[in-house]
Amino acid sequence: MPELSPHEAATVFFRNGAELIDLEPELIDVLATSDRELAVQVPIRLDDGSLLVARGYRVQHNNARGPYKGGIRYHPAADLDEVRALASLMTWKTAIVDVPFGGAKGGIEIDPTGMSAAELERTTRRFTSAIHHVLGVYQDIPAPDVNTNAQVMAWLMDEYSRAYGYSPGIVTGKPVELGGAPGREAATGRGLLAVLDAYATGASLELAKTRVVIQGFGNVGSNLAILLAAAGVSVVGVSDVDGGVYASDGLDIAALLALAKQRRPLHELPGAKPVDNATLLTLECDILVPAALGGVLTEANARDIAATVVLEAANHPTSPAADSILHERGVVVIPDVLANAGGVVGSYFEWAMNIQQFRWTEQRFNDELETRMRESYANVAALAKAKSVPLRRAAYAVGIERVAAAAKLRGYADA
Numbered sequence: 001m002p003e004l005s006p007h008e009a010a011t012v013f014f015r016n017g018a019e020l021i022d023l024e025p026e027l028i029d030v031l032a033t034s035d036r037e038l039a040v041q042v043p044i045r046l047d048d049g050s051l052l053v054a055r056g057y058r059v060q061h062n063n064a065r066g067p068y069k070g071g072i073r074y075h076p077a078a079d080l081d082e083v084r085a086l087a088s089l090m091t092w093k094t095a096i097v098d099v100p101f102g103g104a105k106g107g108i109e110i111d112p113t114g115m116s117a118a119e120l121e122r123t124t125r126r127f128t129s130a131i132h133h134v135l136g137v138y139q140d141i142p143a144p145d146v147n148t149n150a151q152v153m154a155w156l157m158d159e160y161s162r163a164y165g166y167s168p169g170i171v172t173g174k175p176v177e178l179g180g181a182p183g184r185e186a187a188t189g190r191g192l193l194a195v196l197d198a199y200a201t202g203a204s205l206e207l208a209k210t211r212v213v214i215q216g217f218g219n220v221g222s223n224l225a226i227l228l229a230a231a232g233v234s235v236v237g238v239s240d241v242d243g244g245v246y247a248s249d250g251l252d253i254a255a256l257l258a259l260a261k262q263r264r265p266l267h268e269l270p271g272a273k274p275v276d277n278a279t280l281l282t283l284e285c286d287i288l289v290p291a292a293l294g295g296v297l298t299e300a301n302a303r304d305i306a307a308t309v310v311l312e313a314a315n316h317p318t319s320p321a322a323d324s325i326l327h328e329r330g331v332v333v334i335p336d337v338l339a340n341a342g343g344v345v346g347s348y349f350e351w352a353m354n355i356q357q358f359r360w361t362e363q364r365f366n367d368e369l370e371t372r373m374r375e376s377y378a379n380v381a382a383l384a385k386a387k388s389v390p391l392r393r394a395a396y397a398v399g400i401e402r403v404a405a406a407a408k409l410r411g412y413a414d415a
């Protein structure tokens with residue numbers, strides 16, 4: 001079977017979820033398409049004087065439950081099809097964890113590796129000025145995603161504020177000095193651990209006795225590794241874009257973080273075995289965490305996955321064909337739209353604090369995040385059990401049902 005594009009794959013998962021709740025065909029048609037797709041030119045003056053003309057996108061999938069919400073990524077594969085898929089994932093994600101947002105995503109088709117801070121700043125400001133007319137504190141609120149961070153959000157906020165006046169609530173994942181929330185940076189990792197722990201409790205799995213492999217050591221992968229190590233869970237494999245390392249009795253996460261900070265290769269870790277990214281996914285372990293890009297678990301490698309649990313920290317890491325194979329093999333997949341939703345829950349807290357001009361303590365942020373993630377897991381797991389379906393199908397069903405209910409109440413046609 002040829003591999004599906006990211007949006008084709010997202011549509012397969014959406015239709016499976018919609019079928020479980022017998023969604024009316026016309027709502028399927030409405031929710032299978034985006035509300036608005038903006039494609040813009042992003043001309044970037046590079047430091048050497050040359051001009052790079054990139055493409056940028058903001059796709060707003062649905063806002064029945066609240067303002068559009070979703071990150072912005074800088075990556076060569078962030079084309080319109082992928083951004084469209086990721087925007088729809090945000091709609092289901094925000095509904096599954098019941099935060100009052102819709103779904104959107106942005107992207108610029110560039111490889112930011114090796115770009116200077118000045119080049120990244122020009123890129124961000126130019127992109128912001130091309131899309132700011134569709135953004136708004138109550139309209140569409142971006143956040144960090146692959147290869148973007150708090151500094152990029154600060155530039156975005158500043159550029160938006162130049163046009164509309166001081167607007168901290170226009171982005172989440174900002175630096176704390178600019179109204180960011182203490183706790184937001186680690187929120188996706190913290191949410192992943194809360195969901196994993198809730199799953200483990202239900203499955204009578206003793207987390208402290210498990211071995212975890214994490215593919216990706218960016219914001220999400222590294223924060224999860226820190227939290228797992230602190231909880232006494234053995235992280236036996238970790239990789240970044242350049243490859244990874246393995247140690248059957250557990251890796252020294254603090255030492256790996258120090259290497260990553262110095263931009264040194266992870267395989268310099270003393271006593272660990274170097275492994276390439278493809279092999280890393282098939283390593284002997286209990287829990288596999290894809291925490292980098294989409295489409296890494298495919299029909300070609302799904303039979304070689306040794307883990308019994310896949311915790312999807314990345315967005316769309318598993319193709320529909322791989323998902324079916326894993327299910328047939330009895331591998332439990334905790335899906336992206338539930339597992340990695342801690343990021344957007346944290347964004348909701350940050351946004352709510354911004355509009356109230358009030359700040360929570362980090363402790364309160366973490367406690368409320370954990371409670372909401374555990375409740376969301378319990379809700380999805382209960383439906384999966386009642387209907388005897390995998391967690392992904394149940395999660396989509398929960399999200400789609402909430403969005404459909406809002407769309408019906410508001411009226412989605414015949415204006």
Ligand code: GLU
Nearest residue numbers: 070071143145343344347
């Ligand atoms: N980029 C993150 C995600 O994919 C966070 C989005 C947000 O907080 O708006 O869920």
